[in-house]
Amino acid sequence: MQPAKAETTVPATKDMKDIVALCKRRGFIFPASDIYGGINGFWDFGPLGTELKNNLRDLWWKRMVLCPPIGPDGHPVQMVGVDTAIIQNPKVWVASGHVGGFSDPMVDCRETKKRYRADHLKMLSFSDKPNVYATYIQDSEEEDIKKVLKGIGLLKSYEAGNAKAEDFVSFVAAKPESLKFIYGPDAKEIGTLTEPKAFNLLFETKIGATATDDNIAYLRGETAQGIFINYKNVLDSSRVKVPFGIAQIGKAFRNEVNPRNFIFRSREFEQMEMEFFCHPDEAKMWFDFWKVERQKFWQDLGLAKENLLMREHGQDELVFYSKGTFDIEYHFPFNGFDESGNKLFGELEGIAYRTNYDLNQHAEHSGQKMEYMDPDDNTKRYVPHVIEPAAGLTRGVLALLCEAYTPDPNRPSGVYLNLHPKIAPKKAAILPLMAKEGQPEIAEKLYMELREEFPVDLDIKQNIGKRYARQDEIGTPFCFTIDGETSKDNAVTVRDRNTMAQERVGLDNVAEFLRKKMKV
């Protein structure tokens, strides 16, 4: 291979608009229901996008289930996979907290454009002023409340002791028409709050051809619960012992308030989740292990270190049952930069120490025992703790596409996808330089040989530059070109996607050449 030219560092101007356009143009990702004008929050994967997604999915599965790493205890990690139903008994989602517990009603203010959790709002009524009510966010400082009341002329009444604190949610529920007499927490105008709206992110559906409200069910909001509810079944059937993991890849559905940023936040998406069950005393060790392991995974796929961030959740954003959560975040083009020019990031994977919350919840709601009996000491029983690395497959595809997208004014296509050969949808293209002089025949023979082992393209039409350009845009790492010499020296030219450098390889060595590149 000729030495690659010194990298001319082009300031990577990656624009989401261009990436989305390329995805559509080349068949990676289309707007769902495109011919009907699309549908907000849904996307379809085209031929190449499907290959890319499957490659990422298969690599995750291989790395986690088929060939898991050596654990911190020096033994290969025990891991099994499941594939559970998208629709489960609705009680699953009651136990998990997705139904009921977490669906907080929200209130919008039309004036200030702010949104509040309705249960965080407190309301003041005034005995000397009918039909005027003030609101404030609970736990606000006395000073701040007074400031607000002064602004709307209610301070005197308040200081005279005429104000009475009431619960906003129950008041509005009882008298919805009273909203027009209520001041929002930061509003100068009266009556700008909207009705409290419940935000339940689970999609509802009804089971049975004669659907009624009695048979409401939910599309799963995460794949994890399918794992938890099969924990006993797996334990009883698979000869696994704690510590071990159960993995699952599949679709999940969330009725997002506002889908945004291409496929980053969509209402239907795919997850790659693993629940690792271990003894509470070892949880910390496994948590640290998976943090490192998962970070390595994304780097091995070609995501640049400087675009990845391991971010610990602060106490305020930590769900109450978690004893620690780290997000692996990626610097997507739409994340942009802060005022100081630092990169901003979006979540790619969450690694959560969930304690034994989920198993306990299901034990309580199902009445089934989730205790694990120590095989070495039958007197020891415990509910295992769980470490959960939960990655977004859909988001992973987006990160790979964004990372690979490389504008390059020095080549005809103006851009190429720098995808690792392991994940590229096409591993190589076979291109006869001319559509005559026996070249297509040689190309076809090579194609027939390679297609047994690799996804490859055979392209005979049009001039060579156009064909290189097309392969650049879909991220094909290698092009094998048959020219006038090939019939004499039994060799082809290999053209490297990233460097455009060329070298000569014997026809008999082409498959081996690809095989080696795939391992890198």
Next chain:
RNA sequence: GCGGGUGUAGCUUAGUGGUAAAGCUCCAGCCUUCCAAGCUGGCUAUGAGGGUUCGAUUCCCUUCACCCGCUCCA
């Protein structure tokens, strides 16, 4: 969900109250050959619905989608 913006062919852009224009892509053919070359021909568009009008891509209303900001993301 709120506010702002955008919507003409696969892409980038033109234009008009009266037959919707071009370049690139794509397809077919010729030519020939290492980076979107040349020649010939071809396909393809006013996001959707309604209103005003003799006539709407253009003006008005509604709606949908996308982008930006806010919000949300258990």
